[in-house]
Amino acid sequence: MARRRGDLLGVRAALSRRLLPVLVGAMSFLAALALAGALACAGLAASWRGEAASALMIQVPQPDDPDAAHDATRLAAVQRALAGDPAVRGPAVMSAAEVNRLVAPWLGGDAAALGLTLPAVINAEWAGPGTPDALAARLQTLSPGTLVKTGALWAQRVAALTASLQGCALAVLAIVALVAAAVVAVATRAGLAQLRETIETVHGLGALDADIAGRFAARATWLALVGSVGGMALALPVLAWLVWLASPFTGPARPGAFVHLPPALLALAPLLPGGAAFIGWGTAQLTVRGWLRRLP
Amino acid sequence: MVRFDDVWLRYRHAAPGEAAEALRGVSFEIEDGGFRWLTGPSGAGKTSLLKLIYLAEHPARGRIEILGTRAARLTRREAAMLRRRIGVVYQDFRLLPQLDAYDNVALPMRLARRGEAQIEADVTEILRWVGLAHRMDAHPDELSGGEQQRIAIARAVVGRPRLLVADEPTGNLDDEQAERLMVLITALNSLGTTVIVATHNNALVERHPFPRLGLERGRLVRDG
Structure with a gap:
C-alpha cells in the first residue's frame, strides 16, 4: 500500500491554474510583439542605413x-x-x-x-x-x-530613429517582464496567505525554506510556462499579419518561408516561454523566501 | 538536554489587558531523557515557554540550549534540522486539512526524506498505537476532536524525536485514551526521549509523579 503524496502543502489549489496562466499569457503576447518590433527595427535600420548613405543627388542649375x-x-x-x-x-x-x-x-x-x-x-x-x-x-x-549631396546625413537620422524605436521595443519587453514578475509575486503572496497556517505548521515540523519555496516555484514555473506558450501561440498569427502589412518596407517574403516570419524571430520565439518560466521560478522563490523570513 | 538561563520573552503586539512579557527570568535544566510536567494557570506562560523550546519564538533576553545546541547561534537550516528532532503536539492540533490522517502522520518523515517503506511501517504502527488504524483515510474535518488530537500526537512521535513537547495533549481525550497516551509517552521517555508536557490535568499528574515546572505570571515558581 505504498502511497505517494506530491502536493503536501496544497500549492496546486492555492496557485490557481486559471488566473496566473492567463495573465502571463497576455504578457507573453505583448512580449512577442515587442520582440518582433525590436527585431524589425534592427532589420530596417540595417537596410535603410545602407540605402540612405549611398544615395547621391546632383543638382545642375x-x-x-x-x-x-x-x-x-x-x-x-x-x-x-x-x-x-x-x-x-x-x-x-x-x-x-x-x-x-x-x-x-x-x-x-x-x-x-x-x-x-x-x-x-x-x-x-x-x-x-x-x-x-x-x-x-x-x-x-x-x-x-552644380551641387553634389549624399545621404549620409539622412543615414544618421535614420540610424537615430531606428535605434530609438529599438530602444522603445526593448523597454516594452523589460516592462512586460517586470509586470509578469509582479503578477507572479502577487499570485504567490495570495497563495501564501491562503496556506499561511499550513506553511507555519510544516515550518515548525522542520521543513527547509528551500523545500517550501521549491514547491511554490515548481507550480509557478509550470503555470507561467503554460500561459506563455498559449500567449505565443496567439501572437504568431498576429505577427504574421503585421509582417505582411510591413512587407512594402521589408521587401518581398522568401518563398516557402513559415508564415513569412523573420528567421531571427522564429529563432528567438521559443526563448519567451523559457523566459516566462524562469521569471515564474525566480519570482516565486524570492517571494516565498522573503515571506518565510518572518518566521523564526 | 534543555537549558534555560534567565530567559525573558516579550510579545511586541500584546493584546489589551495582557502582559507584554510572557516569561520573566526563567531558568531551569532538564537532563537528557528527563520528563517534566509543565503546570500553571491559564496565561501563566506555559505555551510561550514551549514555543521557545520548539523554536517558534526568539527570547528577548537570556540563553536557551536545546539538545545541546545554543538556539541563538543557529542558522535557518540548522534550526530546521533541530526542529526535525523535536516532536510537538500543538494545543490546536494543526493538522493539514488537505491531507488524510495517514499523510498527516507521515508528514515529518516525508519532510525528513525518509523512504516510503519505512514511512509506511512506522505510520501504520503508530496509528495502531493511537487506535486510529481504521481511520487512516479520513481527513481532519471527518475526525472528532479526540481523534484529531490522537493524530496530532501520532505525528509528533512517529519520527522517534529526541525531544517531545506537548501542549495539553490530553485536553480532548477521555481517561482511557489519556492513560493510553501516557503509556506511549513514558515508553518513548524510557527509550531516551526527553519529554515536556504542559497540562491542567492534575489527576494525570498525580498518577504519573514526574518532576514539575510550575509557572505563574511568567515566572518559574516550582522546579522539581
Whole structure:
C-alpha cells in the first residue's frame, strides 16, 4: 500500500491554474510583439542605413546653358562625367514633372508659371570609397554651381530613429517582464496567505525554506510556462499579419518561408516561454523566501 | 538536554489587558531523557515557554540550549534540522486539512526524506498505537476532536524525536485514551526521549509523579 503524496502543502489549489496562466499569457503576447518590433527595427535600420548613405543627388542649375568649355549643355556635360565615373551607378535625370512635385510645397504645382528655371536633378548611387568630394569638384569645373549631396546625413537620422524605436521595443519587453514578475509575486503572496497556517505548521515540523519555496516555484514555473506558450501561440498569427502589412518596407517574403516570419524571430520565439518560466521560478522563490523570513 | 538561563520573552503586539512579557527570568535544566510536567494557570506562560523550546519564538533576553545546541547561534537550516528532532503536539492540533490522517502522520518523515517503506511501517504502527488504524483515510474535518488530537500526537512521535513537547495533549481525550497516551509517552521517555508536557490535568499528574515546572505570571515558581 505504498502511497505517494506530491502536493503536501496544497500549492496546486492555492496557485490557481486559471488566473496566473492567463495573465502571463497576455504578457507573453505583448512580449512577442515587442520582440518582433525590436527585431524589425534592427532589420530596417540595417537596410535603410545602407540605402540612405549611398544615395547621391546632383543638382545642375541652368541645365540648358552651355558648359564651361562651351562644348555642350551643362546638364549633358555633367551626365557625361557621371557616366564615365566607375564609382557612380545608375545616374538618372528626374523629369520636370518629378522636380515640380518635389518643390510643390514651396512653389506650387508649376514652377515654370512663376518664371523660375528649376535645376536639373540627377539621382544616382555612390559606390566609391569615402565621400564624393573629388567628383563634386570636377562637376563644379564643368558646370559651375552644380551641387553634389549624399545621404549620409539622412543615414544618421535614420540610424537615430531606428535605434530609438529599438530602444522603445526593448523597454516594452523589460516592462512586460517586470509586470509578469509582479503578477507572479502577487499570485504567490495570495497563495501564501491562503496556506499561511499550513506553511507555519510544516515550518515548525522542520521543513527547509528551500523545500517550501521549491514547491511554490515548481507550480509557478509550470503555470507561467503554460500561459506563455498559449500567449505565443496567439501572437504568431498576429505577427504574421503585421509582417505582411510591413512587407512594402521589408521587401518581398522568401518563398516557402513559415508564415513569412523573420528567421531571427522564429529563432528567438521559443526563448519567451523559457523566459516566462524562469521569471515564474525566480519570482516565486524570492517571494516565498522573503515571506518565510518572518518566521523564526 | 534543555537549558534555560534567565530567559525573558516579550510579545511586541500584546493584546489589551495582557502582559507584554510572557516569561520573566526563567531558568531551569532538564537532563537528557528527563520528563517534566509543565503546570500553571491559564496565561501563566506555559505555551510561550514551549514555543521557545520548539523554536517558534526568539527570547528577548537570556540563553536557551536545546539538545545541546545554543538556539541563538543557529542558522535557518540548522534550526530546521533541530526542529526535525523535536516532536510537538500543538494545543490546536494543526493538522493539514488537505491531507488524510495517514499523510498527516507521515508528514515529518516525508519532510525528513525518509523512504516510503519505512514511512509506511512506522505510520501504520503508530496509528495502531493511537487506535486510529481504521481511520487512516479520513481527513481532519471527518475526525472528532479526540481523534484529531490522537493524530496530532501520532505525528509528533512517529519520527522517534529526541525531544517531545506537548501542549495539553490530553485536553480532548477521555481517561482511557489519556492513560493510553501516557503509556506511549513514558515508553518513548524510557527509550531516551526527553519529554515536556504542559497540562491542567492534575489527576494525570498525580498518577504519573514526574518532576514539575510550575509557572505563574511568567515566572518559574516550582522546579522539581
